[in-house]
Each structure stands twice: as C-alpha cells, then as structure tokens.
Amino acid sequence: MVIVCDDYRKDELLKNNRNKLSSVKYMSKQEFIRKFFFDYDKRTIYELCRKYDYSYDAALMYLENINYIDNKKYNNEKLDKLVSIKNYLDSNNLLIYDKLFREYLKSNEVVFDSIDLTKADNIMINELKNITSVTIKEKEYNKYTPTIIEFKTMDEEVEYVAIKICELIDSGIDISNIKISGINNDYDNSIKRIFDMYNLKIGKSINLYSTNTVRMFIENFNSDINKTIELLKSNKCDRDTIDRLIDIVNSYNFVDDYNLVKDMIISELKSIIKEIHYDNEIEIIDIMNNNIKDEYVFYLNYNQEYIPKIHIDDYYITDDIRDLTRLEKIEILNKKERINIKRALESIKNLTITYKLKSPFASFNKSNVLDIESIKGSLPTKYNYSNISNKVNLTIMLDDLIKYGNINSNLSLYNKHYHIDYNTYDNKYIRINTKDLYEYLGNKLNLSYTSMNDYYKCSFKYYLKYILKININKEIITRYIGSIFHYVLERGLDSDIDINETITKYLNDNSIELSDKELFFLDKLKEELPFIIEIIRKQDDFIKLKKRLYEERIEIKYHNKIDISFVGIIDKIMYDNDIYALIDYKTGNDSIDMSLNYYGINMQLAIYLLLASHRFEGAKFAGFYLQHILNKVGKSEDISKLEAKYKLVGYSNTKYIGEFDKTYKDSSLIKSLKIKSDDLYYSTSKVLSDDEVNNLIILASNKVEECIDGVVNANFNINPKNIAGKNIGCEFCNYKDICFMKNKDVVYLDKKDNFLTTN
Numbered sequence: 138m139v140i141v142c143d144d145y146r147k148d149e150l151l152k153n154n155r156n157k158l159s160s161v162k163y164m165s166k167q168e169f170i171r172k173f174f175f176d177y178d179k180r181t182i183y184e185l186c187r188k189y190d191y192s193y194d195a196a197l198m199y200l201e202n203i204n205y206i207d208n209k210k211y212n213n214e215k216l217d218k219l220v221s222i223k224n225y226l227d228s229n230n231l232l233i234y235d236k237l238f239r240e241y242l243k244s245n246e247v248v249f250d251s252i253d254l255t256k257a258d259n260i261m262i263n264e265l266k267n268i269t270s271v272t273i274k275e276k277e278y279n280k281y282t283p284t285i286i287e288f289k290t291m292d293e294e295v296e297y298v299a300i301k302i303c304e305l306i307d308s309g310i311d312i313s314n315i316k317i318s319g320i321n322n323d324y325d326n327s328i329k330r331i332f333d334m335y336n337l338k339i340g341k342s343i344n345l346y347s348t349n350t351v352r353m354f355i356e357n358f359n360s361d362i363n364k365t366i367e368l369l370k371s372n373k374c375d376r377d378t379i380d381r382l383i384d385i386v387n388s389y390n391f392v393d394d395y396n397l398v399k400d401m402i403i404s405e406l407k408s409i410i411k412e413i414h415y416d417n418e419i420e421i422i423d424i425m426n427n428n429i430k431d432e433y434v435f436y437l438n439y440n441q442e443y444i445p446k447i448h449i450d451d452y453y454i455t456d457d458i459r460d461l462t463r464l465e466k467i468e469i470l471n472k473k474e475r476i477n478i479k480r481a482l483e484s485i486k487n488l489t490i491t492y493k494l495k496s497p498f499a500s501f502n503k504s505n506v507l508d509i510e511s512i513k514g515s516l517p518t519k520y521n522y523s524n525i526s527n528k529v530n531l532t533i534m535l536d537d538l539i540k541y542g543n544i545n546s547n548l549s550l551y552n553k554h555y556h557i558d559y560n561t562y563d564n565k566y567i568r569i570n571t572k573d574l575y576e577y578l579g580n581k582l583n584l585s586y587t588s589m590n591d592y593y594k595c596s597f598k599y600y601l602k603y604i605l606k607i608n609i610n611k612e613i614i615t616r617y618i619g620s621i622f623h624y625v626l627e628r629g630l631d632s633d634i635d636i637n638e639t640i641t642k643y644l645n646d647n648s649i650e651l652s653d654k655e656l657f658f659l660d661k662l663k664e665e666l667p668f669i670i671e672i673i674r675k676q677d678d679f680i681k682l683k684k685r686l687y688e689e690r691i692e693i694k695y696h697n698k699i700d701i702s703f704v705g706i707i708d709k710i711m712y713d714n715d716i717y718a719l720i721d722y723k724t725g726n727d728s729i730d731m732s733l734n735y736y737g738i739n740m741q742l743a744i745y746l747l748l749a750s751h752r753f754e755g756a757k758f759a760g761f762y763l764q765h766i767l768n769k770v771g772k773s774e775d776i777s778k779l780e781a782k783y784k785l786v787g788y789s790n791t792k793y794i795g796e797f798d799k800t801y802k803d804s805s806l807i808k809s810l811k812i813k814s815d816d817l818y819y820s821t822s823k824v825l826s827d828d829e830v831n832n833l834i835i836l837a838s839n840k841v842e843e844c845i846d847g848v849v850n851a852n853f854n855i856n857p858k859n860i861a862g863k864n865i866g867c868e869f870c871n872y873k874d875i876c877f878m879k880n881k882d883v884v885y886l887d888k889k890d891n892f893l894t895t896n
C-alpha cells in the first residue's frame with residue numbers, strides 16, 4: 138500500500154500502526170507526483186538556462202508549470218511555450234521518468250490521507266484509477282470556539298502572549314505543549330526583545346545567503362570548488378553551513394568548471410532557509426500542516442492583511458487561461474484558502490487568537506475569517522514575570538504622560554514598585570563578559586588593517602562596527618568602487634581588456650546591482666581608467682623590479698584566548714631576488730602621515746610591510762607606497778601635471794631604492810623623491826633607513842598584538858583620539874547618534890615624530 142500524506146500525518150499513522158506488521162510506503166504528495174509523472178534535477182535546470190538563456194528562478198518556474206499542461210497545441214503563446222519546453226526536455230532526456238513506479242502501483246493500493254486535493258490532483262487520481270485502486274480519506278476537523286483578543290500595539294500583543302506562556306509553564310504545562318503560530322518576519326524584533334525579558338526562547342529562521350560563511354564562499358568562488366570549500370574549513374567557518382554548501386555543490390558535479398553554475402548556486406542559496414533551534418524553545422508551527430490535539434496554541438497576527446492568504450493574478454499561467462490547464466481559477470484558490478484556515482483554527486481545542494491594531498510602521502484590521510466577536514486585551518496589572526519588562530513599561534507610561542498628558546491606569550502602581558532613572562543617560566561602555574564575547578564570535582576573530590585602524594581611532598567605534606556589526610547604510614557604489622577599480626587594474630595592466638566588459642563581469646560575478654544613479658556615477662568615474670592604465674604602464678619603464686604579484690592575500694594567524702586571523706591584500710608586489718616594493722591602489726584620500734603610527738593609526742603601509750615580511754622570508758624592502766587612482770582629472774590638464782598626480786606616495790628605503798626606481802635621483806615615479814648636489818635627499822623626500830624600515834615592521838607587529846589584546850579583553854571604551862588638536866577619531870564617524878560622546882571621553886595626544894630612529 139502507498140499512503141500519500143503530509144509528514145505530521147505520517148508520524149501519527151506510524152505511531153498508531155507501531156505494532157502492526159504491514160508493508161506501507163509513505164510518500165508526500167509532491168514526491169508521489171514527481172514519481173508518477175516526471176522529476177528533474179540540477180542538470181535539467183542548467184540545460185534549460187543554457188538553451189533559453191533563462192535565470193535559475195525563471196527555469197524553475199517553467200519546470201513547475203509544465204506539470205499543468207498536456208502535450209497539445211493550445212494556440213496560446215504562454216501555454217504553447219510550456220509545451221515546446223517540455224518537448225525539448227523530453228527529446229534531450231532531461232526529465233527523469235520512473236517507469237518501475239507505475240508497475241509497482243499496479244499491485245499496490247494508493248491512499249490519499251488527509252490531503253487537500255486540487256484540480257490537478259483529481260485529474261491525476263482519475264488516471265491513477267486506471268491502473269490501481271485508490272482511496273481518499275478526508276481530513277477530520279473539530280469545531281471549537283476560540284477566544285480572539287485585540288491589542289492596540291504589536292508589543293502589547295507579544296507581551297500578553299509571553300505572560301500567558303509563563304502562566305501556563307507555572308501551572309505545570311510542559312513547554313513542548315505550547316506552540317506559536319501566525320507570526321511573520323515583522324514580529325522578529327518584538328518577539329526577540331520581549332521574549333528575552335521573560336526568559337523565553339523561540340526558534341528562528343535565517344536566510345543561508347545572509348550568513349558570513351556563504352558570503353566568504355561567494356567571494357572566494359573558484360572553478361575548482363574544492364579549493365573554496367577548503368578555504369572555508371581552514372577559516373573555521375560554520376560547520377553546518379559548510380555541509381549544506383558541500384551538498385549543494387555536489388548536486389552540480391556534472392560540470393567540470395564550477396564558474397559555469399555560479400549564478401545557479403547563488404540563486405539557490407538565496408532561497409535556502411536555515412533554522413536555528415534551542416533547548417526548551419517555544420515551537421513555531423504552521424497550523425495548516427499539523428494535527429494539534431491538546432497543545433496550547435497562540436495564533437498571533439490575526440489581521441486581515443495576512444489571513445486568509447490572498448492569491449492575486451500574477452502567476453505565469455494567468456486566470457484567463459487557467460481553465461485550459463490543470464490549474465484552478467484564482468477565485469477558487471482564494472475560497473479554499475479561507476475555508477482551510479477557518480477549519481484549521483476551529484479544530485484547535487486550546488487556542489488563543491490575538492491581533493494588533495498597529496505596529497511601529499503600519500495600522501491593521503481584524504481578520505474576518507471567523508465570525509467571532511473579539512475582546513479587548515490588556516496586560517495583567519498585579520504581577521508579571523519580568524522586572525525588566527515592567528521597568529520598560531513604566532518608562533513608556535512616563536513618556537506618554539510627559540509628552541501627551543495621558544495617565545495610564547497602571548502608572549501609580551508601577552511607579553510605587555520601581556525606581557527608574559527616567560530621562561537620564563550614561564554613555565559609559567560597560568565591559569561585556571569575555572566568555573560571552575568569545576561564544577558570540579564563535580571563538581575566532583578576523584582583523585584587518587581597516588578594523589585595527591578603527592580600533593585605535595576609537596575602540597567603541599570598532600565595537601559597534603565589527604562586533605555588533607551595526608552598518609550605517611552607505612550607497613552600494615561607495616562600498617564597491619575600490620574593488621571595481623582594483624579588479625580592472627589587475628587585468629588591464631598586463632593585457633588589453635575591454636573596460637566596460639570587465640566591470641560588467643565584476644558586477645555580475647559578485648551579484649552587485651547598482652541603481653541608475655550609481656551606474657551614472659560609475660560611468661563618470663570609469664572615464665579615468667584608460668588614462669590610469671596608460672600612465673601605470675608608462676611608469677613601468679622606470680621600474681627595475683620586473684616580477685609581479687597582484688591582489689596578493691596574506692594572512693597571519695595568532696592565538697590569544699581565541700584564534701585570530703589578520704588578513705590583508707596587497708594590490709601590487711614588484712620583486713626580483715630579495716628586493717621588494719609594495720603598492721596599494723587607493724580610491725580615497727588616505728593619509729600616510731607616519732607620526733600617527735606610534736598610536737596604531739594610519740598604519741596601512743606599515744601593515745603591508747609586516748604582511749609581506751611574513752610571506753617573503755628575508756625580503757628587503759626598497760619602498761612601500763600608495764597610488765591614488767581616482768584623481769578626478771580634468772580633460773584639459775597638462776600631461777606632465779596629470780602624470781605627477783599618479784606618482785607613488787610613500788616611503789623609500791635609502792639602502793635599496795636604487796634597485797627599484799631607475800630615476801630615484803630625481804624620480805619620475807615617486808612623489809618628491811630627489812637628491813641634492815651633496816648626495817643627500819631633499820627634506821621633502823620621504824625616505825627611511827633600512828633600520829627604520831625594520832623598526833616599522835616591529836612596531837606594526839606590536840600594534841597588531843596590542844589591538845588583539847584589547848579586543849579579546851573586551852576593551853571597547855569610548856576613547857576617540859584627538860592628536861595635536863584634531864579629533865581624528867570622530868572625524869567621518871557614522872556612530873555619533875549612538876555613542877553620545879562627551880568631552881571627557883576624548884583622549885588627547887601629541888604627535889610623535891622620529892620614533893623609528895634608534896641610536
């Protein structure tokens with residue numbers, strides 16, 4: 138016998154049949170349909186995308202819809218297109234038919250148990266009846282009358298449910314018998330905040346695509362995908378996510394070069410939801426796919442805007458042609474939605490339904506699925522289960538009184554019990570527990586020059602940006618412009634490229650979608666690229682070191698209570714034998730003022746030295762420079778002035794510079810580098826002795842370790858640095874609205890020059 142049913146029903150049947158020996162095969166409706174008609178796999182989707190130039194999502198949509206048509210001429214463009222897609226797939230053996238399954242069914246009865254049957258299902262069942270016997274068992278429904286409670290706000294609704302759950306637990310109800318249903322993403326914040334105050338845990342769903350592991354996977358996507366997976370493992374990324382990624386990439390093992398299916402894999406990742414569960418959590422259930430008996434269910438979000446679900450006529454097979462197919466009309470779909478949710482709600486014995494009239498962002502109405510009067514809800518006044526929540530509520534009541542003159546009936550009661558420092562604010566950072574910090578970080582920390590620079594400018598800024606990951610949204614183009622230019626230069630310096638094509642490839646490979654305004658801005662900026670490439674190629678004539686490495690990623694591993702990875706990417710390394718020179722392209726106006734290095738600030742050049750000395754043992758550094766590549770050049774500017782703008786800016790090692798720059802005596806390559814008649818450098822030349830270069834590497838190493846020490850000890854005080862009268866900490870900082878910096882927080886320091894010289 139084959140029983141077609143949902144998972145919850147299968148569990149029930151298995152439980153009831155535990156002692157009976159019967160050979161029953163359980164299948165979901167979807168599994169049965171795929172075996173009865175046809176199935177498809179990733180190869181089918183891949184070939185469909187290639188043949189018709191479809192996106193992954195479009196290919197899936199067509200594949201789902203060919204289930205609902207017959208092999209005939211419809212004289213309708215959309216339906217005939219589906220027929221031709223089906224014929225193409227059949228003629229290329231891209232659909233998977235299970236002929237043995239139909240043979241198997243001939244000697245096995247099929248039972249559709251508690252399944253909601255559609256028009257397409259009924260057509261299939263009629264066909265099925267020609268080969269075997271079919272039984273349909275209707276789902277059984279109860280008819281209870283639930284209580285419906287109205288709340289003014291979403292927070293009140295959620296808090297009421299939290300209190301009621303606490304009461305149930307107090308009265309001895311096992312937490313596994315308490316369920317929540319109806320909520321959507323809008324409830325995430327409210328539930329997280331309020332349930333935390335009541336010590337209640339609830340599972341959550343996150344999009345796999347938004348995780349750091351997947352981000353790293355996409356950023357390091359390689360045609361040899363094993364290399365990408367190994368990189369994730371060596372970076373100790375989340376093991377579960379890596380396993381999911383391995384399953385996904387394995388399903389594409391019919392290609393040799395994974396770049397061919399990169400878009401498909403990214404699209405697939407966008408649709409995968411990862412569930413996170415906790416011990417003793419309140420389970421979230423879908424009441425349509427559950428058989429609830431004595432469990433206590435709280436159905437929130439009973440608002441007309443969400444229940445019943447409304448289908449609108451925006452499917453590929455639109456309402457005007459659905460009659461020609463196996464699909465139901467939209468009106469029938471909507472009627473069924475209403476009937477099914479009504480039956481599901483009425484079948485639950487211990488059900489409390491709640492809804493809100495407003496959330497922080499919108500107003501709502503009560504749903505009309507059930508014809509039951511609602512009662513006005515309010516929070517219990519005499520006691521509750523959370524002191525924090527009571528204090529928060531007292532603050533809200535005081536706000537209401539002071540701002541609008543409203544006196545809440547609970548105000549005097551709450552005010553008598555709690556003393557709160559209303560309208561006072563202490564901006565002091567209170568050190569977080571380091572154990573919690575390590576757990577939150579997954580016992581690993583990634584650092585870079587940029588994050589270290591932020592730490593030294595103000596540790597609280599680092600905390601907000603890299604620990605709490607509070608992102609003050611910037612336009613996408615501002616985040617990516619540097620990477621786009623680096624990508625073009627890496628490819629354009631050694632060979633001729635089409636700049637437009639190269640940029641488009643970068644945007645596509647990294648799934649970056651720019652607005653029209655941003656594209657216009659990018660068009661303006663990229664006008665400079667051919668000129669930059671020409672100048673940099675010309676500068677090559679002045680350079681003696683002819684070996685090159687581009688975009689070299691270098692990692693130094695540390696361990697200080699947790700694993701730390703310090704990573705940097707050097708844009709261009711020129712070398713020969715043991716002599717090295719380093720260049721970093723900059724699209725911004727980064728300062729190289731070394732006097733701040735003493736405080737760990739502006740150390741990008743020193744950090745590149747440290748990284749390169751770590752990678753290339755025994756390296757001697759002739760120089761280390763920035764090259765500004767976005768100089769907003771005017772078309773009418775004199776060519777020699779333009780070339781001067783693109784000169785390297787940085788420090789040269791007097792001992793080895795002659796082995797790097799052929800023109801170092803009056804450099805055509807390095808800004809301000811020039812020797813006087815007495816063979817000494819002009820005072821404007823930025824030069825260091827070999828000892829000073831080595832001291833700089835030692836300083837960089839110490840500063841990285843000091844920064845690591847600060848972070849792992851959770852030292853995140855508000856301490857913006859004011860150096861020589863200028864507050865460089867808060868300058869350009871986006872977190873002013875969060876930290877409420879006070880004058881007493883500022884750390885005043887003097888500039889330190891010549892600190893690299895050791896006599």
Ligand code: SF4
Pocket residue numbers: 594595596597598855856857866867868870871872873876877878882
């Ligand atoms: S505004 Fe200043 S004090 Fe506040 S976080 Fe930023 S740097 Fe720190």
